[in-house]
Amino acid sequence: MFTPPPSPLPSKRFQSSESHKPKMTDDTPTCANTSASPTHSYQSKQKHTLTLRWTIILVPLTLITIAVSTRFFVHPTVFDAFSPTSSQGWKSWTNSLTDWSLHQRHKSTGDLLHLSDTSPSPFIKRSTPSTTSAPTVPINPTxxxxxxxxxxxxxxxxxxxxxxxxxxxNMTQTDALRSCRPFSLLLTHSQAFIQIQDDINATNTDIWGTCNTGISQSQCDLNMAWFASSLRSSCATDLSDQNLMAVSALTGLQAYDLMREAACSVDPVANAYCYVEAVASSDPSSYYFYQLPLGLPLPKITNGACNSCTKSLVSMYSAALSSTNATSLTGLQFTYADAANKLNSACGSSYAQSTTVASSSAPPSVKLTSVGGWAVLLAVGVLSTSISS
Known part of the structure; x- marks a missing residue:
């Protein structure tokens, strides 16, 4: 009987591969650790991709926020829609949202005095006069x-x-200040006084009230001197830090007597307060001279300032700077020389006397943190968060 030959042995290569093949048992899980490293790599890559996507999204949004904040935080345009005095309709309001030109800043209420050498225009301007002629000095008005x-x-x-x-x-609530009705503080720090200048007759009455106080002018002078002294003590740090509220208040208190005299000056020809005539005039040139003792520089003027009232006013200022009280008139020291030169250029050399005054540093200006600065910090914060993720 024929016996078949034995089967050929497997090759060494085959044997070797078979010998290294892991034996499968019921206790050994399939693919125990073979996928661990690829899975971690995939998750890391997915996280990096997600971070990159958020960065791509957040950076443009941040830049848009910077652009929008620069417009809307300087002046919140959207608030105009809810203003009771707003005459904008829905169409004009929506158009304003797409208008990227610089929005005109609203008029300040006068709670802070802003001075700047680069923009010497007075902070508070006279209101548009309702009449072209000033009323005469009233007699015991209500x-x-x-x-x-x-x-x-x-x-x-x-x-x-x-x-x-x-x-x-305390100062704003005490009768010692309120009874004296200080024109030097009303001119730039009273919203009611500023707004009433739209009514020339009401302004005339208010000026009469500042000139005819219930207590004597000499007593008011003592009151203002006491407030100025107390302010230097209580606000020593603020004055050193050039806090503008403290500095402007001290300037106004020190100029009380001079500015009361200026406000109560009467034009003998018209029998009207010179200040009321300046408010009533369509040319504000004369009006600006009343702000010189407060440290507000004189802007460009016209020959509308060439009148007897202005000439008398600068003579009053010149005399004050030559008096023993000149050292306390820091605002006028800062503004008078330039104002005198401008007046003489417009009206002739005989209008203002050149007076040698002690040098005085310019009043401080407000330093504000810009909206753009906060926006840049926001952008940096977003980018840092994205990168650290």
């Missing part, structure tokens, strides 16, 4: 109740020290 007072808006606690803030709270 004064408004309450009479306009300085710092009649909400007093912001924007002070370096609590003692200075408390001083302003």
């Amino acid at each position: 004064l408004p109740t309450p009479f306009p007072q300085p710092y009649d808006t909400t007093l912001s606690p924007n002070f370096s020290t609590t003692s200075c803030y408390n001083f302003f709270l």
